[in-house]
Amino acid sequence: MILHITPRDSWPAAEITAASLESEGFMHCSDPGTVHLPANRLFAGRTDLVLLEIDPALVGVPVRWEPGVPAIENGPWFPHVYGPIPAKAVVAVHDFVPGPTGEFELPEPLAKR
Template identity: 50%
Template sequence: MILHFCTASDWADAQRAGEYTADSLRTEGFIHCSTAAQVHIPATMLAKGRTDLVLLEIDESRLPEPPRWEPGEGTDLTFPHVYGPIPIHAVLAVHPYPPEPDGSFAPPTGLG
């Protein structure tokens, strides 16, 4: 299981379209994903203080092709990158992802 954070409105758009895409798919060629232990890192870096985020819980086995584990920018961690749209049926659950009081994000509990 891998995770991707996005806005609730982007998820609603994806449900209507039948698949989820992100701007990074167009600009970088892939959708950034994370494990439960690391999703707070890019969420804090890219979306600090946002209150409209959700976490998509994605079953890797339901993707058209497996994610590629590649180095993240500015870290020695590897992250799962999905090279194509994410079919709605690959998303097993959607969880609210509120920030901490200081605007940062914590690792989600009870996932992965």
């Protein structure tokens, strides 16, 4: 599974898209071990987010594991989705709010896996 952070009011939708699809040619996603990195860097303080759990086999467009943007030397690679994500590929939706320390953590249902 891969994960995509989006505002709560953007879901549900027939397909998921992001501004980066037009500007960079792909949508940024993460895996359970890395989702906190972009969340804390890009969405600090936001309480209006959900985390979409996506089955990459159902996306229907290329998913490539590549360095983050901006790349971090010896840093993790992230799944980049090269097209919109159809709603049928979303297998679960999790509230995604900062924890008590103000930082994002993997939602408990995902952390238990």
